[in-house]
Each structure stands twice: as structure tokens, then as C-alpha cells.
Amino acid sequence: MSQIVFENVVKRFGDTVAVEEMNLSVEQGEFLAIMGSSGCGKTTTLRMLAGLETPSDGEIRLNGKRINELKPSERETPLVWQSLALFPFLSVIQNVEFGLRMRGIDAEQRKKQALVWLEKMEIADLAERQIDQLSGGQKQRVALARALVTEPPVLLLDEPLSALDANLVVRMQGVLSRLQKDLGITFIYVTHSQSEAFAMADRVVIMSQGKIEQVGAPLEVFRKPASRFVAEFVGSNNIFGGKVQSIEGTVVNIETALGLMTAEWENRAALSVSDAVEVVISADNFEITSTKGENENAIRCSVVSEEFIGTVVSLLLETESGVELKIQKQQREIAELDLHVGTELWINWVPDAVYLLP
Amino acid sequence: MKNKLDLYALTWRMPVIVWQLLFFVGPLLFMIAMSFFLVKNYRMEEAFEMKNWIKMTSRGYFWDAYLYTVFLASLSTVVTSLLAFPAAYGLAFKVSESTRRWAIFLLIIPFFTSYLVRTFSWYVILAESGVANAMLAYIGLGPFKMLNTIFGSIVGYLTLTFPLVIILQTLSLSNIDRSLIEAAQNLGAGRLKTLWSVTIPSAKVGLIIGAVFCFILSFGDFVAPYYLGGSKPPTLPILIIDTTKAGQQWPRAAVVAVVMMLTLMTVAYTAISLAYRKRR
Numbered sequence: 001m002s003q004i005v006f007e008n009v010v011k012r013f014g015d016t017v018a019v020e021e022m023n024l025s026v027e028q029g030e031f032l033a034i035m036g037s038s039g040c041g042k043t044t045t046l047r048m049l050a051g052l053e054t055p056s057d058g059e060i061r062l063n064g065k066r067i068n069e070l071k072p073s074e075r076e077t078p079l080v081w082q083s084l085a086l087f088p089f090l091s092v093i094q095n096v097e098f099g100l101r102m103r104g105i106d107a108e109q110r111k112k113q114a115l116v117w118l119e120k121m122e123i124a125d126l127a128e129r130q131i132d133q134l135s136g137g138q139k140q141r142v143a144l145a146r147a148l149v150t151e152p153p154v155l156l157l158d159e160p161l162s163a164l165d166a167n168l169v170v171r172m173q174g175v176l177s178r179l180q181k182d183l184g185i186t187f188i189y190v191t192h193s194q195s196e197a198f199a200m201a202d203r204v205v206i207m208s209q210g211k212i213e214q215v216g217a218p219l220e221v222f223r224k225p226a227s228r229f230v231a232e233f234v235g236s237n238n239i240f241g242g243k244v245q246s247i248e249g250t251v252v253n254i255e256t257a258l259g260l261m262t263a264e265w266e267n268r269a270a271l272s273v274s275d276a277v278e279v280v281i282s283a284d285n286f287e288i289t290s291t292k293g294e295n296e297n298a299i300r301c302s303v304v305s306e307e308f309i310g311t312v313v314s315l316l317l318e319t320e321s322g323v324e325l326k327i328q329k330q331q332r333e334i335a336e337l338d339l340h341v342g343t344e345l346w347i348n349w350v351p352d353a354v355y356l357l358p
Numbered sequence: 359m360k361n362k363l364d365l366y367a368l369t370w371r372m373p374v375i376v377w378q379l380l381f382f383v384g385p386l387l388f389m390i391a392m393s394f395f396l397v398k399n400y401r402m403e404e405a406f407e408m409k410n411w412i413k414m415t416s417r418g419y420f421w422d423a424y425l426y427t428v429f430l431a432s433l434s435t436v437v438t439s440l441l442a443f444p445a446a447y448g449l450a451f452k453v454s455e456s457t458r459r460w461a462i463f464l465l466i467i468p469f470f471t472s473y474l475v476r477t478f479s480w481y482v483i484l485a486e487s488g489v490a491n492a493m494l495a496y497i498g499l500g501p502f503k504m505l506n507t508i509f510g511s512i513v514g515y516l517t518l519t520f521p522l523v524i525i526l527q528t529l530s531l532s533n534i535d536r537s538l539i540e541a542a543q544n545l546g547a548g549r550l551k552t553l554w555s556v557t558i559p560s561a562k563v564g565l566i567i568g569a570v571f572c573f574i575l576s577f578g579d580f581v582a583p584y585y586l587g588g589s590k591p592p593t594l595p596i597l598i599i600d601t602t603k604a605g606q607q608w609p610r611a612a613v614v615a616v617v618m619m620l621t622l623m624t625v626a627y628t629a630i631s632l633a634y635r636k637r638r
Contacts, residue, residue, distance in 0.1 A: 052540050072543040073552075085541035089559040101555075102546040146545070 003028040009058035020210040033201035041210040078147035093127040117145040236283040263356040285353035298348035393612035427593040434515035434576040446527030506588025514582025530564020566633040
């Protein structure tokens with residue numbers, strides 16, 4: 001039995017539908033990331049789970065029991081807020097003790113338990129500090145300790161890392177991943193950041209306009225997007241329109257602006273010759289050479305712009321027929337090519353790299 | 359460079375400094391000085407003697423009036439704050455933004471009319487054969503003596519301070535970060551526990567400032583204890599009036615006023631430090 005089940009859950013705010021007919025199951029001990037741009041319904045989903053919003057329709061079950069009507073205070077679903085929502089009028093340890101105090105646990109016991117969690121989060125020495133004396137990363141740890149001190153079966157996180165600088169985000173990702181594995185409890189993590197979701201989650205849910213677009217492992221979502229929206233949302237994909245030229249078993253030949261492409265078709269739906277289709281080639285799936293190689297899937301391009309993002313370089317190329325292509329390569333891989341705006345080069349791709357959008 | 363900058367800043371600060379000196383510091387210093395003056399043949403003479411201070415502070419009725427005024431102002435503060443809180447809570451959390459704006463506007467309206475006029479309308483309502491007793495008689499109760507009682511005084515103080523305290527409390531409650539309240543519920547706090555351990559501490563500064571205003575206004579008010587409270591026993595503001603009427607004793611009234619100022623300063627300072635105090 002799945003630990004958390006959303007069954008046909010709908011949430012309306014007046015006339016606007018925030019979440020539409022959501023069906024989703026979450027297994028015990030899973031790290032699930034819900035991803036989407038702002039207003040897609042991901043935070044509403046999380047808040048319904050915490051009881052801060054009531055579903056307009058459908059049913060949410062926790063361990064098989066309907067929880068739609070449970071008050072927030074009656075649920076064991078602590079949430080880590082984007083703003084962290086630490087109580088500024090309480091000290092660090094008083095913040096962590098809060099959940100225990102509300103459950104009527106005596107002072108000595110709750111102090112002991114709170115200290116255990118502060119130690120786990122490596123901030124025991126800050127116990128007596130005020131919240132406004134802490135750094136961003138320290139506050140993050142206090143918020144986690146406060147949420148986890150009651151040893152809940154599920155932890156909900158609403159973009160908790162969005163206020164931190166890049167270095168700290170990577171460190172906190174490590175902390176969260178390890179914590180989730182050690183505790184073995186379910187983490188449901190809402191984010192708009194693909195890198196955070198892919199770095200930590202076992203499964204990723206992509207939402208758009210209140211609907212789930214795709215659920216799957218990060219790599220699956222990345223390599224096999226279920227829709228054009230997902231293909232555009234995750235990473236830098238090149239999407240080409242095309243027309244089916246011929247079908248040979250599971251192999252489909254498609255006429256595109258880059259010429260003839262072949263792709264695997266796993267028979268997800270009927271497909272016939274001359275259907276309009278879309279194919280995807282990920283930006284990292286191109287090879288760049290200075291001369292035409294032996295690969296027949298090759299095309300001549302010139303460099304339009306170059307963007308250096310750390311270890312990876314992002315290139316915008318244009319074919320002779322005017323098709324724009326996004327390409328990402330390791331910086332040291334293309335250093336020897338000595339690229340400038342206007343440089344002419346050849347790109348090629350292996351047939352495997354072509355993915356046919358369902 | 360540094361000097362030039364200071365001169366520039368000083369020029370712009372001048373109006374504030376001048377107004378403060380002219381209308382606050384000046385009269386205050388004069389009042390303090392006056393408390394050492396003497397009155398001879400109904401005329402005030404400049405002097406520097408402790409006579410007024412000794413005379414006033416050695417009198418039992420002065421300290422009776424002092425304690426009674428502190429008691430009435432404290433009672434008014436507690437009653438007003440407690441009555442205002444549910445109203446402010448409702449306005450802050452249970453109504454829409456626009457309703458709240460209208461409510462605050464309506465709460466300002468009482469200040470358009472004279473406080474004295476509003477107090478006199480209470481006179482009609484609370485009188486022995488007034489509106490309130492007539493209505494109570496209709497359901498078989500009363501008549502109650504409401505004028506010339508502590509109850510009367512408190513009604514008067516409420517007329518003066520209630521709208522202001524509701525406004526101050528509403529503003530402080532509606533400025534609370536909602537996620538703090540949600541976080542409390544999320545961590546297992548029911549309604550009352552959330553109210554007590556998160557909502558009130560979060561709005562502490564505003565609630566205390568509301569109470570301080572209530573205390574200051576009630577402490578210095580002459581109208582409510584005089585017309586609705588019956589002036590017996592007298593409060594300090596009533597004592598001031600009586601003292602000035604009896605033999606032009608302005609210096610002795612000044613003693614009362616200075617004592618009142620010192621009391622209010624102590625109360626306000628203590629309350630504000632309490633409001634901004636950090637735990638531990």
C-alpha cells in the first residue's frame with residue numbers, strides 16, 4: 001500500500017483551478033520532488049497534504065486513511081517553509097522544542113530530544129542563540145530540526161533552498177539527501193529548480209497549470225520527456241517538428257528541417273506515415289567536429305553565440321538553412337576547436353540521440 | 359567636508375528642533391520651574407522653594423488620588439485591551455482586506471467629534487432613568503446605579519480609547535507573517551495554543567503600545583472620572599482642576615502634573631522595554 005495517495009484531487013480558488021484531477025501515489029521512504037514553474041499548483045499540492053488547504057474534490061489518503069478533513073495540528077506532516085517561518089521571539093532550542101511542547105511533553109524530555117536533533121544538524125552550539133543571530137544555512141538547519149523533532153513519517157519541503165547562495169545550496173542538498181536516507185522517511189520536496197530536484201529525488205513529478213505532466217525517475221524525465229512541455233521545461237532540448245516518412249517495425253524515419261532522422265518508437269500510440277510529429281535531441285547529445293566525419297547524420301553549422309557557464313559551454317548554432325540549435329559541451333572538450341562567433345563547423349548525432357515525443 | 363555636511367543636516371533638522379523646544383521642552387521646563395513658585399495674595403511669585411512639594415506629598419488625599427488614578431487607568435487598560443482584542447483579531451484574520459480598511463476608517467470617525475460631546479451622550483444613556491435602565495427594566499432588571507461609579511468612569515475611558523486600541527491591535531495583528539501561524543498549526547498547535555504561543559507573542563509590540571496609549575490617555579483624562587465617575591474620590595486630573603480653582607494654586611497643580619509626567623514616563627519606558635525585550 002502506498003503511503004500517500006492523491007485520488008482525483010481538485011483544488012479550486014474561486015473560479016481558478018489550482019490543482020486539477022490529481023492522481024499520485026507516494027511510497028514510504030521515497031524522496032519525491034514536485035517541480036514546475038510558479039503557479040503550477042505544486043505548493044498547493046503540498047499545502048493540501050499539510051492540511052493548510054482543503055481539497056475541493058477528491059481524496060487524499062495517508063496510510064490508507066482519508067485525511068481531507070483533518071486539521072493541520074492533527075497531522076504528522078511537518079512542513080519546511082520557503083521563508084522557514086522560524087519563530088523570531090523564541091531561541092533556537094525553543095523553536096526546535098515547539099512541536100514537542102504542543103504535544104505536552106515535559107520540559108526536561110523535550111530539551112533532551114531537541115538537543116539530539118540540534119546535534120544531528122550539527123548546530124548544538126547554537127542552541128541558546130536568537131534566530132536573527134543565525135546565518136541562512138544555520139536557519140535552514142534549525143527549520144529542519146524543528147520539523148523532524150517529532151519524528152514524523154513524512155517531511156514536506158517548500159522550496160527551502162531558494163534563498164541560499166549557490167555554494168550553500170549544493171551543501172544543503174547533500175545534507176538533505178543523507179538525512180532522508182538515514183531517517184528512511186518520505187520527503188516531498190517542492191521546487192522550481194531542476195538541478196535540486198534531479199540531484200536529490202528518487203522520482204520527479206512535473207506539473208503545469210494544475211496538472212501532472214509526467215512522473216518518473218530524474219533520468220527518465222530528462223531523456224524521455226512525456227510531452228513537449230516537459231521537453232522544454234527540463235534542460236536544454238532541441239525540439240524539431242517533422243513528418244513521418246516511413247515506419248519499419250519500431251524504427252521510424254522522420255523528415256525534419258535537419259534532414260532525415262531515425263528514432264525508436266515504442267508503440268505508445270498508433271502512428272502512421274505522414275503524421276506530424278516532434279523529435280527531441282538533447283543539447284548534450286551532439287558531437288562537434290571541424291570537418292565532416294563518417295557519421296551520415298551530420299550537418300554544417302556556424303556559431304551564433306557562445307555562453308560560458310562554468311565547466312559547461314552553451315553554444316547557439318545555426319545551420320545553412322537557418323535552423324537554430326542549442327548545444328552544450330564540456331569546456332575542455334571544445335577548447336581545442338577554437339570557436340568564435342561565425343566559426344563554421346560540423347555537428348553530428350548518433351541515431352540513439354533522437355527521441356520521438358509521444 | 360565633514361563640517362559642511364553637518365551644517366547641511368543641521369539646517370534641515372532645525373524646524374524639528376525648534377518646534378520641540380518651543381512647544382514641548384519649553385512649557386515642560388516652565389511647569390517644573392512653576393512647581394517651586396509661591397502664591398501670595400492670589401498672585402504667583404517666582405521663587406525656588408520646596409514648600410509646594412512638601413505640602414502636596416505629605417497630604418494623604420494626594421496619595422489616595424494618585425493610587426486611585428493608577429488603579430482606574432490600569433483597570434481601563436486591562437478592560438479596553440481585553441475587549442478590543444477579539445474585535446481586532448476578527449478584523450485582522452477573519453475579514454477581507456477591503457472590509458478591514460473600511461473598519462479602520464469607521465474607527466477613526468469617532469475622533470471627528472468632541473470627546474466631551476460623546477461623554478455627555480453617555481450621561482443620558484447611563485442616568486438613573488436613562489436609556490440603559492429603561493431597556494433593562496423592560497426585561498425586568500434594574501434599575502442600576504451606573505453614573506458616578508467606577509463603571510461610569512470605565513465607560514468614559516472606553517469612549518476615549520477603545521477605537522484607538524482596536525486600530526493599533528488590528529494593525530499589529532494583521533502584520534504578523536501568516537506562515538508563522540500556519541507553522542504553529544503545522545507543528546501541532548490547536549487554535550488556543552496557536553493564539554497564546556505564536557499570535558500574541560508575534561503581535562506583542564503592537565499590543566503593548568496599544569495598552570500604553572490606553573493607560574496614558576486614561577491616566578490624564580479629566581472628563582470621564584468627573585462627569586461619569588462623579589469625581590469622588592478625585593483622580594489626579596480632577597485634583598489639578600480643584601487645586602487651581604482653590605486660591606490660584608497653580609504651583610501646587612504643577613506638582614501634581616510633574617508627578618503625573620514622571621509616572622507616565624516610567625510606565626511608558628518600562629512597557630516599551632518590555633515590548634522590545636528579547637527572551638533571555
